[in-house]
Amino acid sequence: MPKPFHLAWFMNFSVDEWNAPFSAGGDPWTGEFYIDMAKAMERACFDYIMIEDTLMIADAYGDSMEAYLKYALMGPKGDPAPLAAMIANHTSKLGVVATLSTMAYPPFMLARLCSTLDSIAQGRFGWNIVTTGENHAARNFGMDELPPRQMRYDMADEYVALVKQLWDSWSPGAVVRDRATDTYVDHAKVKPIDFEGRFYKCRGPLNCVRSPQGRPTFVQAGGSPRGRQFAAETADSIIAAASGTKAMKEYRDDIRRRAAEAGRDPDDIKVFFIVTPVLAETEAMAKEKLAFYTSTEAFMVKVLAQISSVTDIDFSRFSLDEELPRMTTNGEQGSLEAFAQWGTGKTLRQLVADRATRGLDGIVGTPAAVARRLGEVMEEVGGDGFLITSPFQKVSRQYVTEICEGLVPELQRLGLARTSYGDAPMHLRDRLREF
Numbered sequence: 001m002p003k004p005f006h007l008a009w010f011m012n013f014s015v016d017e018w019n020a021p022f023s024a025g026g027d028p029w030t031g032e033f034y035i036d037m038a039k040a041m042e043r044a045c046f047d048y049i050m051i052e053d054t055l056m057i058a059d060a061y062g063d064s065m066e067a068y069l070k071y072a073l074m075g076p077k078g079d080p081a082p083l084a085a086m087i088a089n090h091t092s093k094l095g096v097v098a099t100l101s102t103m104a105y106p107p108f109m110l111a112r113l114c115s116t117l118d119s120i121a122q123g124r125f126g127w128n129i130v131t132t133g134e135n136h137a138a139r140n141f142g143m144d145e146l147p148p149r150q151m152r153y154d155m156a157d158e159y160v161a162l163v164k165q166l167w168d169s170w171s172p173g174a175v176v177r178d179r180a181t182d183t184y185v186d187h188a189k190v191k192p193i194d195f196e197g198r199f200y201k202c203r204g205p206l207n208c209v210r211s212p213q214g215r216p217t218f219v220q221a222g223g224s225p226r227g228r229q230f231a232a233e234t235a236d237s238i239i240a241a242a243s244g245t246k247a248m249k250e251y252r253d254d255i256r257r258r259a260a261e262a263g264r265d266p267d268d269i270k271v272f273f274i275v276t277p278v279l280a281e282t283e284a285m286a287k288e289k290l291a292f293y294t295s296t297e298a299f300m301v302k303v304l305a306q307i308s309s310v311t312d313i314d315f316s317r318f319s320l321d322e323e324l325p326r327m328t329t330n331g332e333q334g335s336l337e338a339f340a341q342w343g344t345g346k347t348l349r350q351l352v353a354d355r356a357t358r359g360l361d362g363i364v365g366t367p368a369a370v371a372r373r374l375g376e377v378m379e380e381v382g383g384d385g386f387l388i389t390s391p392f393q394k395v396s397r398q399y400v401t402e403i404c405e406g407l408v409p410e411l412q413r414l415g416l417a418r419t420s421y422g423d424a425p426m427h428l429r430d431r432l433r434e435f
């Protein structure tokens, strides 16, 4: 029997696929649309739903906000924290991960928010730790530009050390609720932290109770060598974009090596790779669907605008029929490399076409065929799971159904996905370490 792998879903609190033939209309702001989505994932026994976030309206593509607002790319979006609370409230087993930036939140506020969300979610909350990669976001927080990546991660190291101390400022058992002595909290079990670092200073203690997990499950997505080091030292789960099985295996092996060198058990870190299956009743229909969504001028602009936004590089400047020059960015270096596929000789037009399937072959077809292919990929990579996201930028109920009621049952029949959560309540970190 093959080993099952983990499943998570990558989305954001943004506009749904509002004007395609099977659409929900583009008004998801009450959160109901995403609650429905999370319930479908829980029925399919996903490990977690992960809510992406950025903090600006971009204009990197063509030096204009037009493409971003016209196509509702990377915005408008709602704040992930209240949506995480709502999803947690409407589910009981699914993990809920929200993205919160170390650039944007004072550590005390983030620690309290995560602790509160973990209590609401009864131990199923995860924090996607990002340092933010866009200069415009930095400008929304009073800076002229982002600090360089090295410094962002140095700051994040210290930030994480601080918030961990805040989460530990309440010892387990501090809340005694002793009626006989009229004592709610045993004051001896709550301590200031008096943290003084290079970048942050905080007295503590936290002013909310210790959450079920003690600290949230840590999710991270470092792509650069410095980012990978941070992720390997910190994360319980890593989400990654890599083009093809070879790059996936290289990434995971590197993370596991770095984790072992840092004294961690590599099996305590579950790496999820982005995949974007395109499903239909027959392979020909799936290929036609892919062509229907990707052969338009608008798809080209959407992909280029999206990658421009997370790299602060204007991709409207490059010829579609030539290879991309090698470049670096102070933004998302890992995402740039996964997109550019340097060394393959592909033109920019081919890279855009690859974007729908993220450079992974064999994931356009029937649920049964794609399930078999994912099994092969996972065996080659070595583990641990897949992070599903829509191939066409936005998500519809139809796509969620195709995955949760088409692909997942096929994975389950092959013994490749969890068929039940079991009856006992479980914290997200333990759920990830189940296998």
Ligand SMILES: Cc1cc2nc3c(=O)[nH]c(=O)nc-3n(C[C@H](O)[C@H](O)[C@H](O)COP(=O)(O)O)c2cc1C
Pocket (backbone or CB within 6 Å): 010, 051, 052, 053, 054, 099, 128, 129, 130, 131, 132, 133, 149, 220, 221, 222, 223, 224, 225, 226, 227, 228, 239, 240, 241, 274, 331, 332, 333, 334, 335
């Ligand atoms: C699957 C995935 C999801 C990500 N989600 C976010 C996000 O929600 N917000 C954000 O600012 N960055 C996000 N990032 C960017 C990462 O935090 C990170 O900056 C990026 O992978 C580049 O790595 P580097 O920082 O080491 O260069 C994501 C990256 C990946 C691969």
